[in-house]
Amino acid sequence: MKTSNVYIAFLAVVLLFTSSVRGEVVIDGFLQGLYGGRVDKANPTIGEQTASESRLQMRFQHWGDNGNFFGRLDFVYDGVTDTYDWEVREAFFRFGIGSSLDFKVGRQILTWGTGDLVFINDVFAKAYQSFFIGRDDQYLKAPQNALRGAWYNPLGELSVVWSPRFEGNRLPEGTRLSYYNPLQDAIVGDKNSEYMAPVKPEAHFKNSELAARWQHRVSSFATAVYFYRGFYKNPNGFDMELGAPIYPRLHIYGASTRGPIGGGILWIEGGYYDSRDDQDGDLPMIPNSSLSTLIGFERQIVQNLTFNLQWQADVMMDYDIYQQQVSEQGGYVRDEVRHLLTTRWTKLLNSELVTLSAFVFYSPTDEDVYAKLSAEYKYTDQITLAAGANLFEGNHIQTDFGQFQRNDNVWAKMTYGFF
């Protein structure tokens, strides 16, 4: 079934290629090989490979008189699971009505907020598994089917994104990467555990996701307020009746500002996570509400060397109740305020043909670290060679990065772009 789908999609591509409307169509894309493996033998995954894939991405753009269409289609042979797969990464139509309304309708990648790989008000779907195994940055974002409208007026810009069906984050499932399973209270992979798929909210109108942002420029600072009505994007709740992880209901109220200062860029963001199903913080299987704040600064130190620093503080509401409940069960108790420090260093060499990059997440309260290192060389305009490593460390197996401490991996990637 899956294989026939691939053929149908491939046929569609060939037809598009050869169709007579090509004059207005721009087609480009890339072929890519990504190979990576874990370096920790104690990882409870059966395979040693974290990535072994050949990918073809085709991009189509059609400029019409009243709007434009953009499609991004991936075909992948995945050597880790020995399967063929394809995905419509993007397929949207973009058009305007009058001079102040823009719409983007269809499958799309969505981003907003100010953080660098730290997200507070950006609750659009992410694919952390891709992020951890060396796939391109674009794969950190998972596509969502959505209707996006923006209204531009003298008071600013109001954007509303409506996703009819909830889209959760894509997380490690034990095949390539291991993770912490609270039921077994252990780091598990497909060697010692079976993946328990979370249950998505049913496809009802009331379960759709709504995200809104109002943005206005105050001198050179882009300032915004946000609202989100939907669900936690990670399955961090548990339903005893279903016997499965669930995505609890969530509202977010937030704000951000970002602009130039002191020769660099400063950003500040905050958001209140209102856990709708656990207003009093007394349900042990549903996360408590929390307040998250972020401050970051980026600047170039010397030519072609840029760095940034971020500090995030996440405060849990009704912490006393949480602490008491978890202590009674003898579980791991997190701190009331979770601090996260991150830094990114980017060095460009050889006329920007070589990029060295290091991104480090460190939480002094969770006592865990995640380092993402990469080197990239643009051999020609077509061929890019890259290699990197993902390293995790932690004193506890329950924390965000500590749970991935067996997943250290290295990877190499070659990309051939065509246009």
Add this chain to the structure above:
Amino acid sequence: MNRMMKLTTALVIAFMAVIAASVSAQEDAEQIMKKSHLAYYYAGDDGVAEVDMRIVDKKGKERIRSFAMLRLDLEEGGNQKYYTYFKKPSDVARMTFMVHKNSGGNDLRWIYVPAVDLVKPISADDKNSSFVGSDFSYEDVSGRHWSEDTHAVVADSTWDGAAVYVIESRPKAPYGGFALKRSYVNKQTLLPHRELYFNDKGDLIKVMTAEEIKDVDGIMTIVHRTMEDVKKERVTHVIFSNIRYNVGIEDNLFTERFLKNPPMQYVR
């Protein structure tokens, strides 16, 4: 005593005349550079063009950058806004880039990466850094304000049969881009035919050459220029085509809205 007075007066007058002459020569040079700057970087009130950039290294290996570029002048010789829509190569295709050039201070720059729907402001305190990996710096693209340097006409000469001023410019404040620039400015069009850049040791570091100048809608325009990095033995060619001036680009085009939704009428 009287004679002494007269002699002194004559000397003082002569001295002042020399100073006045040199000041006015400097003023002339500054006027020329101002006019040249306006002819070069502020042609028309706005402009749209297709740009093909070819970066050729010493082994002859070529890289290309292909983009559409929009420019709007907010004031002659002052603030400008630039918008760039990348077409090639494929790893940068559809990315957009915007600059609000602030002639009195730091520019504001933004980049939009469509693959992740990311708008990112870029810290921009270094105007001497390379533009998209080419031999042109940001300042070579949008122009270094003439008032940041002192200028002197050092000779009159000819270039390719045309009469040119040879002008030397020195930064008033220490600058990483050059310590001395020698320009060959056409007396009629006021466009530079050639610019030689020297570092503080007096070594030639970069050479800009106007390879082809054409009349576009009555405005003399450098449609093909090169920048040679002498040390790296690398040359960047910039070729403009489909140039249009005074098309009536609106100021609100240079906002985040259009960074994310490229204006089809100009960039397709």
